[in-house]
């Protein structure tokens with residue numbers, strides 16, 4: 605996706621479409637990262653964790669702090685977590701990864717998830733190679749490497 609933006613095939617107006625809701629979720633529930641926004645480079649990205657699942661009922665689709673996830677994982681049998689990186693300056697947002705949590709899941713998943721979130725903080729840090737032949741940026745592809 606970023607490659608498309610840099611190459612001009614996708615206008616930034618198309619990707620910088622964070623809703624006011626997403627931006628406020630980033631403000632109140634987001635986890636700050638060390639990664640600069642790859643689009644505007646004005647602010648660091650914030651990771652927002654959304655939870656989805658039938659068991660969650662009214663909570664489904666809500667943003668939760670990372671620290672709340674282990675508690676939820678002990679409460680529910682299974683739910684999906686979607687990690688979205690958001691730039692609060694320009695509105696860039698992108699699904700970084702998704703994973704399953706819950707009592708039915710494999711023990712230790714949470715630790716891996718936390719590590720994965722930390723690793724995703726590297727996305728966009730420094731000068732990103734934008735043309736073909738650069739370092740593979742697999743973290744941008746949800747589900748890759750999990």
Ligand SMILES: [Zn+2]
Nearest residue numbers: 641644691694
């Ligand atoms: Zn930005």
